[in-house]
Structures are given as C-alpha cells and as structure tokens.
Amino acid sequence: MFAPLILKISLMPKRTNEFQKLVYLVRTNLAAGAMVTESKMLRDRVTQKRREVDVCIEGRVGGQAVMVCVECRDHKRPADVQWVDALCTKHERLPTNALILASKSGFTPEARRVAEAYGIETFSLEDVDSIDFPSLIGANGTLWTKTVSITPTKVTATVLATDSLPEETVVLLQDNLLYIEDGSELCQATEYVQAVANSNSARDYLLAEGQEEHTWFEFRCEPPHDALKRPLFMKKLDPLVLRPISSFRIIGQCEFKIAPFAMHRAKLGGVHVSWGKTIAHGRLVLLVATMDDTGGQKVSITELPEA
Secondary structure, three states: OOEEEEEEEEOOOOOOOOHHHHHHHHHHHOOOOEEEEEEEEOOOOOOOOOOEEEEEEEEEEEOEEEEEEEEEOOOOOOHHHHHHHHHHHHOOOOOOOOEEEEEEEEEEHHHHHHHHHHOOOEEEEEOOOOOOOHHHOOOOEEEEEEEEEEEEEEEEEEEOOOOOOOEEEEOOOOOEEEEEOOEEEEHHHHHHHHHHHHHHHHHHHHHHHOOOOEEEEEEEEEEEEOOOOOOOOEEOOOOEEEEEEEEEEEEEEEEEEEEEEEEEEEEEEEEEEEHHHHHHHOOEEEEEEEEOOOOOOOEEEEOOOOO
C-alpha cells in the first residue's frame, strides 16, 4: 500500500485560556526530552478524585520519574497570597515533584515571599522593549503565515505500450484501480492522488513557490510507485492485460493566503518570548517563538478554540 502523509492536529481543550496556551508552548519549546501535557488530570491522594492541572512536564532525572506542574492565572490584578496558598494545598495531594506558578499580571510581594518559602517558582509576563528580537522573529520584526488549499480537478495517467496496445494517456475516474506487478490490487486511483497532493514534497514546493496570484497547480509523478518503490499498473479488461504507468499528471485549483502575525514581545520566567495570532484556513492559530538564555530558538504553532 502507498504511504500518505497523516497530519495530526492537537486541539487544546475549551477550558484553556490563551495565557495558559502561551505558557504551555513556551514550556514545550524548553522541555527537551520531556513530555508536556496541557490540562492534565491527576488523581488526588486524599479524595481519589481527578483534578485538573494547567500544564504538566514529565521527565526523568537521575533515572527517577519527575513531574513538574505549572498553574496559570490570567487576571488583570497580581496574584495574591490566597491563590498561592490554595495551589500549594492542592499540589500537596497530587503527584507533583515541583510546582511553578505563572501569573500574567505578576504577584503581590506577600505572594512571592510565601511562594519562595514553599519552594515554589513564580514568574510573570513582563513587557520587554529592549530585547534584540530580530534574530528571533525576523529582520523586520514581523512574521507572516502562508496557507494553501488545493482541489484536484483532472488526473491523467500515461500507460506504456504493450505487444498489442500502443502507449496512451487516459483520464482517471474515481473508481479506477491501481495494481502492482503481480496483479494484486493496491488502491483506488483517487486515494493515490490524495496522498500525492498531501505529501511533504508537494506541500513544501507550494508554500515555497506559491503566491496569492496563483490559482492553478500541476503535479507530475514520473514514474509513480508505492511505498515499497514498486511500479504501478492499470488493468485493461479487453484484452485483459496489466499496463505499466509511466506518469501521472494532476491539475487543479489552488488558493494561497498570506497574512501577518501581530506579534507581542515579552519575557516569561527569564525566557524571551514573541507570540501572535492570525487566521489560517479559517481557524484562529497562535504562534510562539522562544529564545532561552543560551540563545536556543524554537517556534511552535497551535490552533486556538473558537470563542
């Protein structure tokens, strides 16, 4: 069988707020070798009920499993000592090895002192104007997103000559089947065409070369083959014969959309962060670029839920 590209999209839960998503993506970028989970449910040792934690980072230190939990607060006022106390009590009954509290508006002095006494790390979102962000998000300080949608409208296959038949080009129909050399059925032609259209090479070429004025595309596969590099065939019923396919030609309509990210700049727990939102394929997405204190840079992008 052929091997089409499978694109997996992770949707964040509806209960997640944008600041929590921002913290999650920053931690994902920084957590090399660790598993980062958003809105993870952990079992309370006392009540045996499951409780939600905003972000969990699970890894191993010295061969031992370690769980770091992050709780986020997206309020206009600084987090107070009551919030710190409540979360400290909550995580005493959870399998938390270390707790991090993230407040978009910072913390009161008392809340920071209490958190420090508990051994809890705190960080807030601080506006930063003096950081050299061009190396993080581009020379002009702006990021752009390019998306493309394609609709194949016509597919033709060129089959080689046989002892009794000349070479010819035929239009593929939805129910045409493809075969391998021993006569075994591989798949419907439409499945193969979809795999080609969704392949990494097709996507990368379109995104690299396409512009908004382009409205049509053409793909050629010469010669087409399956995931095992076996040549493909079509079957003619009268006379009954397998005919090797020398090329596929796929043409259709395409639509490119290019839109800017309105980028924000800040410092989150000592990490330089730039993030922004835009519409891609009709969906709201969030992009987060981070630069740590060693200069390491990463970019993540995820879909945001509808309001």
